[in-house]
Amino acid sequence: MDVAGLDDLLRRARRRDPDALSRLVELYSERVFGLLYRLTGSREAAEDLLQETFLRVVRSIEDYEHTGRFESWLFRIAANLARDRARRHDRPPVASIDEVDVDAGRRVPAGDDPVAHVADGDERRRLEAALARLPDLDREIIALRHYSELPFREIAEMLGVPLGTALARAHRALVRLRRELGEES
Amino acid sequence: MTEALDNLERQVEREMGLLHALGATPLRAECLAAVQAAVAAEVARQRRQRDLWRALRGPLGAAAALLLAFGWASSLPPTSRTDPETWLQDWGTALDASRSRLSNAVEEGWTRGAADSELDDLFRSLDDTLTRFESL
Numbered sequence: 001m002d003v004a005g006l007d008d009l010l011r012r013a014r015r016r017d018p019d020a021l022s023r024l025v026e027l028y029s030e031r032v033f034g035l036l037y038r039l040t041g042s043r044e045a046a047e048d049l050l051q052e053t054f055l056r057v058v059r060s061i062e063d064y065e066h067t068g069r070f071e072s073w074l075f076r077i078a079a080n081l082a083r084d085r086a087r088r089h090d091r092p093p094v095a096s097i098d099e100v101d102v103d104a105g106r107r108v109p110a111g112d113d114p115v116a117h118v119a120d121g122d123e124r125r126r127l128e129a130a131l132a133r134l135p136d137l138d139r140e141i142i143a144l145r146h147y148s149e150l151p152f153r154e155i156a157e158m159l160g161v162p163l164g165t166a167l168a169r170a171h172r173a174l175v176r177l178r179r180e181l182g183e184e185s
Numbered sequence: 186m187t188e189a190l191d192n193l194e195r196q197v198e199r200e201m202g203l204l205h206a207l208g209a210t211p212l213r214a215e216c217l218a219a220v221q222a223a224v225a226a227e228v229a230r231q232r233r234q235r236d237l238w239r240a241l242r243g244p245l246g247a248a249a250a251l252l253l254a255f256g257w258a259s260s261l262p263p264t265s266r267t268d269p270e271t272w273l274q275d276w277g278t279a280l281d282a283s284r285s286r287l288s289n290a291v292e293e294g295w296t297r298g299a300a301d302s303e304l305d306d307l308f309r310s311l312d313d314t315l316t317r318f319e320s321l
Contacts, residue, residue: 018228025220034210047216051223058227127206146204152194167193174200181203 001027003068010066016058025054028071032078035147039082039140041132049085053078075148076158079140086136123181130180138173141166 001009012020032053036046056077064073131139137159144155156166 016228016231018225021224021228022221025217025224029217029220030209030212033212033216034207037210047213047219050212050216051220054220054224055227058224058231121206123206124208127203131207142201142204145201146207152197164190164193167190167197170197171193171200174197174203177203178200 006070007066010061010064010070013057014061014064014066016061021054021058021061024057028074029054031147031149032074035075035143036078036082038131038143038147039079040085045085049078049081052081056081069154071148072150072154072158075144075150079144079158126181127177130177133180134173134176135169137161138169138176141170142173145170 009020009023013024029050033046033050036049036053037043040046040049053074057074064070131143134142141152141155141159144150144158145152148155150158152166152170153163156163159166161169
């Protein structure tokens, strides 16, 4: 969606236009869900948090001042919810590797039974497992970059860390992933 | 320093390509529908709340003024006028009583069916309270 289109959509959403809000859900659900799934390691938890994320959007969109950073605002809500959940459950945000493995590679086209779909690649499965083993903040940084598509500068700001720290952590995480996947040259 | 950061950023951006192997994380259609429904329900709930508030704001303001006056007038003992501390305490008690009456009024909806004699009493209480104000 172009900038003007998003501006118009957000203007309508701020007036609680149900169609506009529905469109926002449609536009961003998959990416927000992807992030939440990576941060929680559980499809069920990610689905719950996805709903909570959009409910928070509805409740607070009047306070959101559109400055072209809607995605940053939206993904911040989602990431905060994932972090809160991890704290509430007193455990790392990502579930056990076994749990991640069960879900790994599961592609679920609309309307299909998720269980009917099997992993579509060993690489993907190994990558998911390696991702789950990363330190929380490292994983959060690269997951945010991957799913939100926000620049590192905004991600660093969102997480309250200097840009250099965010980049260094992302670099370390990616090196580690490559090593675990045996791709290091 | 800036150049070093720029170089690191470029390098990390290149390496981020590794995550493309994750592919999409598709959402179940049922989940998307549930989110849409929850959002629609929340919008409807907020609209109802806003409409209710708009409808009640006027009557509630008037009722609050009347009930405050009524509560104050009926709870204020004659002796308290000369003792500021007691007077203040009584005022607090009266205020609590008014809040409670206001709450009852809103919950029971007396504003719709209050008898004329009841309203007359309230207005008399208001007059009485205003007289008290003048004597302070």
